[in-house]
Amino acid sequence: MQDFRLPELCRRHGPRALGCAGVAMALLMGWKTAELFLGSHMPTAQPAGPVQTVAQVARPVVAALETVPVEVLRGETLAEAVQRTGVAPDEARRAVDALAEAMDTVNIKAGMAFEAIVRPNADDAHAQLVSLSLQPSPAKAVTLSRTFDGALTLKEMEEKILDHTVAANGEIEGSLYESATKLGATPAITAQVVKLFAHKLDFQRDIQPGDDFKLVFDRRITESGKTVEVGDLRYAELHGVKFYRFERGRGEAEYFDENGKNIKGFLLRTPVDGARITSKFGLRRHPVLGYTRAHQGIDFGAGTGTPILAAGDGVVVESGRKGGYGNWLRISHSGGWDTGYGHISRYARGVRKGMRVRQGQVVAYVGSTGLATGPHLHYEIFQRNKRVNPQSAKVPQGTVLAGRELKAFKAEKAHIDGLLAASGTPQSLAQAETAKSLR
Numbered sequence: 001m002q003d004f005r006l007p008e009l010c011r012r013h014g015p016r017a018l019g020c021a022g023v024a025m026a027l028l029m030g031w032k033t034a035e036l037f038l039g040s041h042m043p044t045a046q047p048a049g050p051v052q053t054v055a056q057v058a059r060p061v062v063a064a065l066e067t068v069p070v071e072v073l074r075g076e077t078l079a080e081a082v083q084r085t086g087v088a089p090d091e092a093r094r095a096v097d098a099l100a101e102a103m104d105t106v107n108i109k110a111g112m113a114f115e116a117i118v119r120p121n122a123d124d125a126h127a128q129l130v131s132l133s134l135q136p137s138p139a140k141a142v143t144l145s146r147t148f149d150g151a152l153t154l155k156e157m158e159e160k161i162l163d164h165t166v167a168a169n170g171e172i173e174g175s176l177y178e179s180a181t182k183l184g185a186t187p188a189i190t191a192q193v194v195k196l197f198a199h200k201l202d203f204q205r206d207i208q209p210g211d212d213f214k215l216v217f218d219r220r221i222t223e224s225g226k227t228v229e230v231g232d233l234r235y236a237e238l239h240g241v242k243f244y245r246f247e248r249g250r251g252e253a254e255y256f257d258e259n260g261k262n263i264k265g266f267l268l269r270t271p272v273d274g275a276r277i278t279s280k281f282g283l284r285r286h287p288v289l290g291y292t293r294a295h296q297g298i299d300f301g302a303g304t305g306t307p308i309l310a311a312g313d314g315v316v317v318e319s320g321r322k323g324g325y326g327n328w329l330r331i332s333h334s335g336g337w338d339t340g341y342g343h344i345s346r347y348a349r350g351v352r353k354g355m356r357v358r359q360g361q362v363v364a365y366v367g368s369t370g371l372a373t374g375p376h377l378h379y380e381i382f383q384r385n386k387r388v389n390p391q392s393a394k395v396p397q398g399t400v401l402a403g404r405e406l407k408a409f410k411a412e413k414a415h416i417d418g419l420l421a422a423s424g425t426p427q428s429l430a431q432a433e434t435a436k437s438l439r
Contacts, residue, residue: 065130066118074110081108085116086127095129095152098144102156103136112136139222159222165234166219167423172211176238180215184227189217192233195360196243196255196263213238214423216416235416244416246401246409258413260406262398264359267339268311269390272300272366272377281389296387297340297380304345304375306366310357311339311381319353325378326370329363335396338385342378343369 068085072078078099082092096105114134118127129152131145140158147153168183180190193215218231232253234245243255243263255263279299314333318340322328325342329351332338345367357363368375381390401409 064120066120066127068116068118070114070116072108072110072112076108076110078105078108081114082116082129082132085118085129086120087116087118087129088126091126091129095132095144098152098154099132099134099142102142102154103134103140138226138228159224161220161222161228164219164221165419166215166217167419168215168217169420169423170213170215172207172209172213174209176207176213179213183215184219185215185217186219186227186230188230189215189233193236193238196233196236197238197241207238211239214420216419235420244409244413246412248405256401256409260401260409262400264398266312266335266396266398267333267337267381268309268359270300271309271311271339271341271379272302272306273309276301278376281391297342297378298390300366300377300379302366302375302377304365304367306375306377307348307362308341308344308364308366308377310359310361310363311379312337312359314339314357316351316353316355316357316363319347319351322370324371326372327364327367331357331363336384337395338382340378340380340382342380343367343372343376345369345375 066086070081070084072081077096079089079092079096082095083089085092087095099105112134114132116132117130119130120127129144129146131143133141133143135141139161140156143155143157145153145155166184168180168185170179170183172179173182176193177187177190180193181187185193214235214237215233216235217233219227220229220231221227232245236243242258244258245253246256247253257263277298278301279295281295281298308329310331312331312333314331316329317332317338318328318330320328322342325340327342327344327347329341329344329347330338331340341364343366344364347364348362351357351363366375366377372378379390381388381393381395383393
């Protein structure tokens with residue numbers, strides 16, 4: 001141990017040495033204290049191998065944190081889901097009680113995911129909840145975290161919801177669905193596009209890789225870009241065919257070509273998606289009865305349960321069992337036109353006599369009831385109660401806008417065309433209108 005010779009320092013430097021002496025005394029006391037603390041833990045003769053420092057000897061053992069992803073199961077409460085992270089039941093309940101200040105913790109849907117961070121406890125069967133993070137809605141995030149004093153603190157962050165009109169200009173790569181998804185369209189928007197062009201194009205033969213297409217649609221998004229809700233498809237273009245959405249005076253939206261002609265025919269030619277004609281209108285040998293008689297409709301082969309669509313706007317006038325037709329449905333349309341649907345397996349929910357339906361609405365499902373050898377739809381068209389050939393019947397065409405409606409349509413068309421001009425080259429997606437906060 002080195003001799004600091006404190007008296008000599010004081011004599012040589014007088015009062016100014018007092019400060020130095022105090023520091024030296026503190027160092028001496030600290031050294032002695034360390035010797036007393038270590039005692040036998042630090043022998044004078046150093047052993048072979050690594051030497052532990054004081055910090056290494058005194059460091060406490062802390063259990064590592066674990067991240068536990070959880071998904072709420074069917075019929076499970078949020079508290080039960082939290083308990084599956086390994087925490088005690090009472091701690092899970094306290095966590096849910098705290099979350100209730102920021103979200104609905106009762107009406108929880110199966111599949112909702114959250115993430116918990118826990119600290120296992122070697123002396124206890126249950127872990128300690130350190131934090132819990134979940135997102136009750138696309139625009140809202142909630143975090144529950146434990147502070148140093150053991151309390152649970154709740155934090156919530158909610159983004160603004162913005163209105164956007166999106167103009168997308170792309171090329172077909174793979175399917176239309178895949179290509180539209182890359183440009184921000186949702187399955188609901190793509191389904192609308194397919195339904196519009198089904199009257200004009202064969203998607204298996206007419207659509208080729210590299211074909212240009214354009215879409216304009218509304219959506220609501222968070223500030224970070226997550227889609228909360230998809231709005232209306234305002235425009236679609238494929239193979240040079242253009243459809244503009246326009247609301248008429250009655251408040252009902254329809255789609256028109258660039259000249260203001262309604263693209264929707266009065267009646268659908270094919271009221272079953274993807275079906276093939278298996279029997280035409282006219283004389284034929286009945287497959288069940290075995291003799292020749294008039295076939296007063298056309299048959300569409302399709303699997304049992306395939307949706308049947310209302311061929312046009314109208315009112316259900318017959319719904320029930322009808323001889324060889326099996327389960328039968330008849331819809332009355334304007335202008336003396338009716339359509340009939342036979343061999344139905346079941347009716348869509350709510351479909352009954354007196355119900356008003358819209359063109360393209362699912363009204364029933366394909367079956368094989370009545371005189372049928374297999375599942376198919378027997379489809380008939382009546383003109384003033386007389387059956388006519390659905391393939392050659394001269395049904396009315398779509399309406400053409402005129403007067404004030406045509407003027408309003410042209411204004412909407414000019415607006416859409418301006419958005420498309422600003423959307424740039426293919427594979428681009430433009431937020432074509434200024435976002436508007438709804439909060």
